[in-house]
Amino acid sequence: MHLSKPPLLSLRYPLNRSKQTTMYRFIFRCLLLLSLPALANAQEEWVCKSGQALNAMEQLLDFRSSPFTxxxxxxxxxxxWEINPNNYYIExxxxxxxxxxxxxxxxLYFDxxxxxxxDGILYHGQPLAAFSQSNDLLGIPLPEAVPAGTLDSISITYQGAPPANGFGSFAQSTHAGQPVLWTLSEPYGAKDxxxxKQDLNDKIDSVDILVRTPQAYKTASNGVLQEVIADGESHTYHWKHRYPIPAYLIAIAVTNYATYSDYVPVEGGAPxxxxxxxxxxxxxSAQQATTATVDIMLLFNELFGLYPFAGEKYGHAQFGWGGGMEHQTMSFMGGFSHLLQAHELAHQWFGDKVTCGSWQDIWLNEGFATYLEGLTYEHGLGPNTWEAWLAGKIDHVTSAPDGAVFVTDTSSVSRIFSSRLSxxxxxxxxxxLRWKLGDEAFFAGVRNYLQDPSLAFGYARTADLQYHxxxxxxxxxxxxxxxxxxxEGYPTYHLRWFQDGATVFVRLQQATSHSSVDFFEMPVPVRFTGGGLDTTLVFEHTEHGQVFTAELPGAAQQAELDPEQKIVSKGNTVAEAVFTRQRAMEAEALEVSISPNPVADVLSVALPEGAALYRASLYGADGRWLASWERPGKALQMGRWPSGxxxxxxxxSMGLSRKMLLKQ
Incomplete structure (x- = not known):
């Protein structure tokens, strides 16, 4: 979809997927058993309140599955279905x-x-009169127990005006005076x-979708169009999809569509x-714009393997929403910008072929789809540049000091689909990760993740990607x-350096924007230039105040931290030391005084006669760099720092001095 520390019961690094599933089911059963004594003599009340219990347990366990389904x-x-886009109704x-x-x-339960x-429930050719329907849960008692592993079926006939939840799970609008009706079920709207079975642990093996609608309209949906069946003033569009699919990715859109096709060549295979x-x-305008999808798919095929649903089709269906939605094999599109085409196509690999196994891990869908937008720019496709795209994303992430990628509140749709975080x-x-691992290992690991037989056309958690x-x-x-x-948050780096002969000395400090992380361990690139020199060194930054030495093939005139935007950071400072190596070793000999000490607000600095203050830097008791002042004069504002x-x-200009400071 494109928009214009872990909780108590979540495993951060589960040992394996089967153990994680067992844990979830064990917790569900324990919660359910706690309520059994009260339920034994109150079955009607239990059916009535079961939806409330389900809501509570799903919120606790990230809406991954339901004990009822x-x-x-x-x-x-x-x-x-029978659909007339003029009417907000389904039957x-x-x-x-x-x-x-x-x-x-x-x-048998359904969401x-x-x-x-x-209107009716048909089972083995016979109508079933008994069922319960409350709190978005349909319960159907079966005439006799169905043994485990036995294939069975049931038909439910219904009608009504669906509620409009989430991003508009069932929606109606107009375009150029014509009606259009569409669905968008992510994350919790299919049941509307x-x-x-609205969960993230059981994909439907295959579907047939038949929509009867007036002759003036066409129906777009998943899979391959099998036939259009004439029926008086109406006709029925029959779509067949034979790949595993979660409930939220099944969709229909109905209006007076115009249709055409583009084709992506496949070496040694059918386009x-x-x-x-x-x-x-x-x-x-669409015919001009959608040719971009051909080039984008060629790139993604090369990087991540052949389009996952190549045996059927890919497609776009325009709808009246401001963004896009990656319905399997046919993305619903509010427009046809390069970015939107890239994002929704990327989801066919990341989100559709391999689907996040919990809304806590929605980043496995949206983070990948967003990153693949950027990869198109890196490979020269589209109207943006790779450098501008990276800068924009870093600015977006660092526009607030907090926020984790992992979703702890899956009851909040807005948090699940946070554009800044997810x-x-x-x-x-x-x-x-790509920077840390290197291109070869990163892309190999991602391809292995997509091709893992236990994940492909199934579900994954972050631990699965991490493993690969x-x-x-x-x-x-x-x-x-x-x-x-x-x-949560991000680092801010403070780099100081000087060169003595061929040796460059680097001291790298770091502050973090949020207390949940005291230090971000990262390889930090620094580019040294000047006088014909252009060399980038990478420093493995693993602790506060780390000092590095390296040899340079020439005299550096300037240093640039993270020149290619490999790391999310903000407010970095780089300064060449104004003292020589000898003066750095004689740091404590310099006669400097500060007052008052302890200080409340303004700290005064007294220097030896003739000395100039070039820079002042403040460090916490744990050695973390907190702030720097460039040519601050002789008064430093200390009011914003807590006592300690x-x-x-x-x-x-005469050297370096360090002073212990008490803040009131």
């Missing part, structure tokens, strides 16, 4: 093929809005318009069709993910 595996849906029949898992199934009316359903008034910071997290990156790069990434995924012990470092 965990008991079966969805194999297939036949989704047959139809959803047939579900399912297999009980673990134990026999006696009651489904009670705003919609059940059809009975489904991939890009099928476009656009508003007729935008046909000419999108921009998620993208830059990947960029920093560690295997490819040979590095332990626990500290990195602790800082950049779960931690500090070190004040003064660089003068």
């Amino acid at each position: 965990d008991g079966y595996d969805v194999k297939y849906h036949r989704l047959a 139809g029949t959803v047939t579900t093929y399912f297999k009980p898992v673990g134990s026999p199934l006696t009651q 489904f809005s009670e705003a919609l009316q059940i 318009w059809w009975p489904c 991939i069709e890009v099928l476009n359903y656009v508003f007729p008034e935008n046909l000419a 999108y921009s910071k998620g993208a830059m997290l990947l960029h920093m 990156l560690e295997q490819a790069g040979g590095q332990d990434l626990d500290e990195f993910f602790s800082d950049w995924l779960y931690g 012990t500090y070190t004040l470092e003064l660089e003068t």
Whole structure:
């Protein structure tokens, strides 16, 4: 989708995916067992309140799954609807093929809005009269238990005006005087318009989608269009999709579309069709714009493997929303900018082929899709430059001092889809991983993640990506993910350097914008230039106040920290030391006084006669650099710092002095 420290019960680094799933189910069962005594004699009340219990448990366990729908595996849906885009209404029949898992199934549950009316339920050719419908949960008692592993099916016929939740799970508008109706279910909206299993642990193996609509309109949806069946003044669009798909990625859009196709060449194979359903008034401009998708897909095919749904199609369907949504094999588009085309196409790999297994890890969808926007610019596609794109993302991330990529409140849709954290910071997290691991290991690890048989066309958590990156790069990434995924904020660097002969001395300090991270361990690049010299050195910054030495092939005139924007940081300072190496060694001999000490607000500095103060730097009791003043005069403002012990470092024309300072 594109928009114009971990919680108690979450594993930061689960040992393996099966253990994590077992933990989730164990917690669910414990919570459910606690309530069984009260439920034994109050089944009707339990059905009525079950949605409330579900909401509470889902919020606790990140909406990954529900204890009510965990008991079966969805194999297939036949989704047959009647839609007139002039009317905000849906009616139809959803047939579900399912297999009980673990134990026999006696009651079948679907996530489904009670705003919609059940007209009938058909099971083994017989109508079922008993069902409960409340708090967005549909419960259907089965006439007899269905054994585990047995394929069975049920059909639900319903109608009504769906509630409009999230980003407009079921929406209607107009364009050029024509009606348009569409769906957008991410993250929790599928249940608003059809009975489904709305979770992030069970993909539907395949679907058939049939939409009957007046002859003036066309229907866009997932998969391949099988046929258009004439029926008097109406016709039925039949789409077939044969790849695993989560409920939130199933979608329809209906209006008077104009259609055309672009094609992506595939070496040694059939070209991939890009099928476009656009508003007729935008046909000419769309035909020019969507050719960009061909070049973008060629790039993504090269970097990440062939388009995951090459056996069917890719496509765009224009709709009346301001952004885009990566519905599997057919993205719904508010427009056709290069950035939006790149973002939604990227989701077909990251979000559709491999889907985040929890909304806590939405960055696995949105961070990747955002980063792939940038990769198109790095490879010379689109109207932006790689350097400008990086600068924009860094500015966006550092526009506030807090915020983690990992989502701790999955009940908040706005937090899940935070453009600063899930999108921009998620993208830059990947960029920093690429810098830390190197291009070869990073891209190999990402491709292995996409091709992992246990993840491909399934679900993944951050630990899965971390595992594949560690295997490819040979590095332990626990500290990195602790800082950049779960931690908040970013670093600010203060670099001081001087050169003595061929040797350059570098002292690197760091402050952090948020207390959740006391230090960001990163390789820090520094470029030295001047007099024909142009050399970049990389310093493994692992502690406060670290001092490095290196040899340079010439005399440096200036230093630039992170010249290619490898790291998310803000407010960095770089200063050449004004003293020689000898004077640095004689630092404490310089007669400098400060007063008052302790200080409340303004600190005065007294220097030897003839000395000039070039720079003052303040350090915390733990050695962390906090601030610097350039040519500050003889009065330093100290009011904003809390009470405590500090070190004040003064660089003068006669040398360096360090003073212990008490702040009231």
